[in-house]
Amino acid sequence: MNGGDVGDVGPVFSALADPTRREVVRRLSERGPWTATRLATVLPISRQAVAKHLGALSAAGLVEAERRGRETVYRLTPEPLAAAMSWMVAVGARWDERLNALRAYLSSMHGGRGRSAGPRL
Amino acid sequence: MGEDKGRVERVVILPARPDDVWEVLVDPSHLGEWFGGRLDVYPVPGGDVIYTGDDGERRRGVVVVAHRPERLTFWWWPEGVGSEAPGTRVEFRLAEAAEGTVLSVTEEEGEPMPLPPRASIGFSARRRLSAVGPR
Numbered sequence: 001m002n003g004g005d006v007g008d009v010g011p012v013f014s015a016l017a018d019p020t021r022r023e024v025v026r027r028l029s030e031r032g033p034w035t036a037t038r039l040a041t042v043l044p045i046s047r048q049a050v051a052k053h054l055g056a057l058s059a060a061g062l063v064e065a066e067r068r069g070r071e072t073v074y075r076l077t078p079e080p081l082a083a084a085m086s087w088m089v090a091v092g093a094r095w096d097e098r099l100n101a102l103r104a105y106l107s108s109m110h111g112g113r114g115r116s117a118g119p120r121l
Numbered sequence: 122m123g124e125d126k127g128r129v130e131r132v133v134i135l136p137a138r139p140d141d142v143w144e145v146l147v148d149p150s151h152l153g154e155w156f157g158g159r160l161d162v163y164p165v166p167g168g169d170v171i172y173t174g175d176d177g178e179r180r181r182g183v184v185v186v187a188h189r190p191e192r193l194t195f196w197w198w199p200e201g202v203g204s205e206a207p208g209t210r211v212e213f214r215l216a217e218a219a220e221g222t223v224l225s226v227t228e229e230e231g232e233p234m235p236l237p238p239r240a241s242i243g244f245s246a247r248r249r250l251s252a253v254g255p256r
Contacts, residue, residue, distance in 0.1 A: 102224075107136055
């Protein structure tokens with residue numbers, strides 16, 4: 001995996017920056033698919049506000065609207081979330097490796113102690 | 122940078138003074154010992170960042186902030202992809218501690234590239250400088 005390549009995960013992080021949207025995602029992951037009306041009954045916001053948040057989540061590819069008879073239900077589509085998570089895991093793992101190597105390198109230079117002698121340049 | 126970005130942060134305590142850690146962050150011969158792949162960083166605003174990974178991955182970048190020995194920030198992005206390719210910002214922050222240095226590293230998804238006012242500075246100039254001057 002290309003650990004430094006962000007790809008298109010930005011909109012996902014953006015969408016999830018809002019606590020209400022995170023709550024919507026949580027509800028949908030536990031009970032989904034739900035209608036906006038149903039979500040509004042468990043969230044402290046109006047149906048219109050729920051619809052707006054669902055729009056933002058949909059734009060990020062995190063939910064999908066589906067007609068069911070006269071209702072529109074929203075279903076969580078977590079694939080972009082997985083991509084965002086794997087970016088963080090991959091980039092984090094790279095830095096863990098690098099920083100472990102950096103610490104080992106400095107320790108070998110300094111005999112493992114925080115001595116003030118500088119590296120030989 | 123808000124929380125609406127992909128963001129990774131690590132903090133480590135290193136057994137060396139910030140000045141020494143700084144050298145290890147910017148000197149190619151030291152970088153080769155820990156970074157993985159080859160990284161060249163010219164630590165002045167506008168300085169080039171050139172990276173070739175062990176797996177052949179190539180990245181280009183530019184230094185935004187270089188405050189020795191406290192803060193080094195650069196942007197980098199995959200080479201060979203269109204200029205609108207998403208890049209990330211890498212920031213090292215160093216602080217002196219009883220044990221040596223507290224180093225924090227942050228890598229996060231970028232805004233559109235804020236190039237520093239100075240044009241990119243090539244490595245040929247750096248080599249000339251290092252060839253004639255004291256370090």
